[in-house]
Amino acid sequence: MTMNFITIQEALTELLGNGANGQFRVCGYSVEPESGEAIRNENAAVAVYFSDAKIPKSGSGFNGPFKFDATYNIELSISSSAKADLETLNDPESSQVDRAAAMTSLQNTRLLADQALNTLIECVFNIIFKPEDVDLGLDVGIARSRWIPSITKEKPDYAGELLISQAVMSLTMQITESISSDDLEPLVEIDLTLNLNDEPVGQAGIYENYTVIDYLDGEIDISTNLIGIQYTDNRNLDGEISVEPEE
Amino acid sequence: MTMTNLREQAERFLATSLEDRDLFALPVFITYPDGEIQELSGQVVSNTQDAEGLWTGRPAVTLRLSSLNQVLDPTKPLHVRIPKTPELDGDLEDYVCDKPPRTDKGLGIVSLRLTRVEQSDAEVEV
Numbered sequence: 084m085t086m087n088f089i090t091i092q093e094a095l096t097e098l099l100g101n102g103a104n105g106q107f108r109v110c111g112y113s114v115e116p117e118s119g120e121a122i123r124n125e126n127a128a129v130a131v132y133f134s135d136a137k138i139p140k141s142g143s144g145f146n147g148p149f150k151f152d153a154t155y156n157i158e159l160s161i162s163s164s165a166k167a168d169l170e171t172l173n174d175p176e177s178s179q180v181d182r183a184a185a186m187t188s189l190q191n192t193r194l195l196a197d198q199a200l201n202t203l204i205e206c207v208f209n210i211i212f213k214p215e216d217v218d219l220g221l222d223v224g225i226a227r228s229r230w231i232p233s234i235t236k237e238k239p240d241y242a243g244e245l246l247i248s249q250a251v252m253s254l255t256m257q258i259t260e261s262i263s264s265d266d267l268e269p270l271v272e273i274d275l276t277l278n279l280n281d282e283p284v285g286q287a288g289i290y291e292n293y294t295v296i297d298y299l300d301g302e303i304d305i306s307t308n309l310i311g312i313q314y315t316d317n318r319n320l321d322g323e324i325s326v327e328p329e330e
Numbered sequence: 331m332t333m334t335n336l337r338e339q340a341e342r343f344l345a346t347s348l349e350d351r352d353l354f355a356l357p358v359f360i361t362y363p364d365g366e367i368q369e370l371s372g373q374v375v376s377n378t379q380d381a382e383g384l385w386t387g388r389p390a391v392t393l394r395l396s397s398l399n400q401v402l403d404p405t406k407p408l409h410v411r412i413p414k415t416p417e418l419d420g421d422l423e424d425y426v427c428d429k430p431p432r433t434d435k436g437l438g439i440v441s442l443r444l445t446r447v448e449q450s451d452a453e454v455e456v
Binding site for chain 2 (some may be wrong): 123164165166167168169170172173178179180181182183184185187188189190191192193241242243244245248
């Protein structure tokens with residue numbers, strides 16, 4: 084069974100992807116920063132990843148359910164260029180006064196980058212806090228009390244001829260996890276074989292075979308098998324007994 | 331015979347090392363803040379190194395300071411056109427220099443780090 088914090092990350096990615104409406108693209112966690120060309124305009128990148136969780140012991144049972152506040156980071160990246168009236172600047176017929184006016188109206192790259200990032204933050208914020216998506220499209224109770232406690236802008240940085248601006252939105256919510264061992268592989272299997280009859284020579288011995296399975300949730304299964312075995316007396320040259328069971 | 335010092339000779343040599351189009355120089359067109367356009371020759375690179383030696387991929391042009399018609403105002407942007415490809419008659423591409431130029435008066439050169447510029451009537455971003 085998939086844990087809820089993973090389900091919520093997938094739901095968040097889907098929610099943002101459905102709400103993007105061609106204004107940005109939702110991508111997975113990326114270790115390498117994207118190139119400036121790859122995150123231009125409507126290709127602005129929004130990445131969602133599980134960041135951290137504080138799990139207070141007092142709020143949970145020893146074997147669950149576990150209640151905790153989880154934090155997801157939503158990373159926003161967009162690149163920008165300057166803007167100017169190039170038609171006037173490159174027009175051989177334009178006068179020096181016209182070009183001076185065009186130079187005055189030139190829009191600075193940093194200002195445009197900041198505006199583009201603000202717009203991107205606005206888009207994502209509105210999608211997450213849509214009243215109808217209070218449960219992120221999941222069953223009621225899986226993700227509760229979604230909240231964005233912080234939005235942090237990074238210092239813009241040049242990547243080639245474009246300026247990349249980034250922001251990280253923290254999204255917190257309350258999650259409850261229940262552990263199920265139904266489809267878990269056993270972690271440890273210990274085969275404890277006890278020889279209840281310590282005199283095998285020429286006797287019928289009884290072995291009791293214990294199998295102990297320790298599941299993740301602390302539950303332990305012990306299965307026993309009683310096996311009847313007929314032994315024969317075989318001694319080697321050193322006088323040690325080797326046992327050859329006969330069923 | 332008048333002797334010139336080594337720096338003066340080096341600055342004169344920029345006419346060859348920096349501005350000779352038969353060597354490495356390419357045409358550079360600058361529009362100053364007052365609208366004046368000047369055609370210059372300079373070194374054009376599309377990959378520049380930052381202070382840590384990393385390749386940033388940011389285009390830059392290096393010009394001979396004494397060839398400029400105007401003293402550059404670090405608070406005002408410049409419009410710069412350079413060839414897309416390293417060909418003297420190649421198509422020109424538009425850039426702006428909206429960060430203060432790096433001027434080295436000792437060597438007599440100025441370096442302009444360029445940023446892409448697009449037509450302002452283009453669609454609003456995002």
